Amino acid sequence: MPPETARDTSTIQVGGGKLSISDLVRVARHHAPLGELAEEALADVKASEAWVAKTVQQISEAKLNDQQPTAYYGINTGFGALAGRSALDSVYLTKVLGHNLISSHSVGVGDYFDEEIVRATLLIRAQSLAQGYSGVRPLIINKLVAMLNARIYPAVPEQGSLGASGDLAPLAHLLLVMCSVPTPSADDTDLNLDCTDGEAFMPYSEVNHQLNDATTEPPYLHITYSASGQQTLWQRVPGALAMAAAGGKVELQTKEALALCNGATVSAAIAALVVKDAENLLANAELVTAMTLEGMRGFRDPFYPHVHEARGHEAAIQTAAQILRYVEGSEIVDEGDLQTNPSRVPPQDPYSVRCAPQVFGSIKDTLEMAKKWVEMDLNAATDNPLIFLDMERDYKTISGGNFHGEPIAMAMDYLSIALTELGSISDRRMFNLIDYHTAKTYEDPDKQINPQHGLSSFLIEEPKATEGLNAGLMMLQATSAALVSDCKVLAHPDTVDSIPSSANQEDHVSMSLNAARHAREIVKNIENVLALEFLCATQAIALQVKKVGNENLSVGKGSQAAFDCIREAGVEFLTQDRVLYPDIRKALTLVRNGTLVSAARQATE
Structure with a gap:
């Protein structure tokens, strides 16, 4: 195979240090394997996860005691302009909140991103969550790693993001492929949630075509190109079929959908390749x-x-x-x-x-400035809210604006002018x-x-x-x-x-x-x-x-x-x-x- 498409066999560790643009290119274009979440990042990830779990437990206890639960943005309240309308009082509803975020934000249009951009996005999101400020389980980060190692290619439309609060629409399409619908407990009312599966691409073959022949739609074929001019023919398939190679879908817990959706991650992925x-x-x-x-x-x-x-x-x-x-x-x-x-x-x-x-x-000089800003975002915690356990106050989350894509946008604007x-x-x-x-x-x-x-x-x-x-x-x-x-x-x-x-x-x-x-x-x-x-x-x-x-x-x-x-x-x-x-x-x-x-x-x- 030409050098730009040959498989890279040296392993990259998520959360094991700063991620460079060269590292990203190795994963996105040369399919370098990834190791699971690095040991040095594990403690911080688990600590923020534990705080979210403790907070959810307090919400449940408040309901049992007929008390009004504390409202935590991103955990038990609506998002954006819907924040603070109500404080959800059950674990199931906090999971539904995340599921509805994914469902309602899957509104992308246009052509699909190339595989290398989707792979870069998965890597950046994993590295961001590995910083330990997001309240997700290590399982989530390792699932992203498994998707990359299994070469799972979610079908993500190119258009629909404003770059704040991050790339919500394209990331939601990615999560439809990755995540399953939350299951109610015996005490919860089943809300009959939308079970629409996401879409992914698999290399076209007669086997894949037969596996997917349950659909009445004609096969949608998609072509990607490498730097060598080689073409790969893909077939669009249901997300669940593609995710089987990475151990199947995962049910998200409280706050995890928001942590995965927030951040100008797709923007940063494209910018790094640019x-x-x-x-x-x-x-x-x-x-x-x-x-x-x-x-x-x-x-x-x-x-x-x-x-x-x-x-x-x-x-x-x-x-x-x-x-x-x-x-x-x-x-x-x-x-x-x-x-x-x-x-x-x-x-x-x-x-x-x-x-x-x-x-x-x-x-x-312009390129060096752009590279500095982009590599900053490859290693940044960009979701909202972020969890800071070293604060003295009990309310450990801070709502900020790290999801705002201004550094990436300006880097790309300046570089566009320079390259023109x-x-x-x-x-x-x-x-x-x-x-x-x-x-x-x-x-x-x-x-x-x-x-x-x-x-x-x-x-x-x-x-x-x-x-x-x-x-x-x-x-x-x-x-x-x-x-x-x-x-x-x-x-x-x-x-x-x-x-x-x-x-x-x-x-x-x-x-x-x-x-x-x-x-x-x-x-x-x-x-x-x-x-x-x-x-x-x-x-x-x-x-x-x-x-x-x-x-x-x-x-x-x-x-x-x-x-x-x-x-x-x-x-x-x-x-x-x-x-x-x-x-x-x-x-x-x-x-x-x-x-x-x-x-x-x-x-x-």
Whole structure:
């Protein structure tokens, strides 16, 4: 199997320390196994569980003594605007409260989240509950772990969350799969609760299809894609059928439904994957900029440390140094260096190349900020109320707002803007590559001729007699322009929009899930934009070598390694028009799985 889909066999322990984005990716994408709740977290989880059990017992005793029970939000009162309407006085009713929360909040719409997002969500929720502030049983955390290890994939619709009080709707859909209906005792009135099962996905097979043939609905099939381009075909099945692999459903006790539903967990799951993919995008952008620099026979000058140390932007210094490493040894870029004058003056390339370190450095700083906020939420207790047993007062719960997804929403908004810039500047470099024949010479600004480093129109060479017969790579930049335009709309900040809900109790919300979803779409778009630039840069380098007439002309070490990877993937030199989408797919796979960057870095170590 390709490295990005191969199973990771090293175990991760829930509650055994800080969870990193890398840990999350190992579980979400590479199916790393999880151990049950770590021993060091067990005591705190049990202590908060015991306090909830004690509180529920006091509620029952109050009822037996004809006393009004104390109202505890999240334990025996309604939620949101319904808080404080009444104080429920039986254990069964407190369980029904949680069941009704799940039922009433299962209102998501739209397409279903990919498996990796659902897996990341399950992991974050388990890690959050392991902090010991939520009042759940260790059993609940271990059930989440079992679902991950059994690769259970709840069907969770993408839309319907405001990002406060957390991602209620998508988490409710997940819980429908996980949880059973509470059973009344002999002393309780059976309320005939809604027993609607949740939905999950299982890999499609004739066996699964036959197991599910009791339904009268036609089979719903769902496809997911890996970074390698591999597809998995899933069939939607009842939640109970899927949960059998993890020991069946679990009946939730008091407060556990609320603890599982609260928190911007799905937002954080998507955000963590976005951050990981954004790191890969930035690394690819540095490499393709170096290749484009060679393709247009550009100048090294803008990348020397003298320029960037004069400003003091550390991230720009790092980017410039990396690009210089990739073009080290190149005989294609202008011969000017710190000892040799440039062969052409003034030594100035378009801003999309010359200013790449300044732009990439700003993006890198934004990415680091987003990573800090996201990793904070991977290890945060984000439900409400939280239980603090060290308080002197008897009322040990505190109602706060950790469920509010503002840190995730802002991280994704800022990163969406930054990644859109990454795509925008890539599109400009691409345009300059394929349109370089229109550049003016400094000797005669009014004369439109190919300068010394100019390339043939749209990176396709043809004799004068048939000039215009082939469109070359013209349409790659058109596709890029469409993708970048889409990103500019998606990058509109979601955090600036808040629509009150729940009778104005939830009067300010983060829209974190929308922000994360939009950032994820931007990532997908920019992956394609960079893949398109790689194709253009590879063709341009080949044309430069051909123009000089020396097949042994040295290309930069990093550029050559990436060039070779693209050729080995089956992308051939373009001599006449051909269908290009297969080449785009090959380049996209190389971008997503990090093959090009790995090869280039290895070549320049």
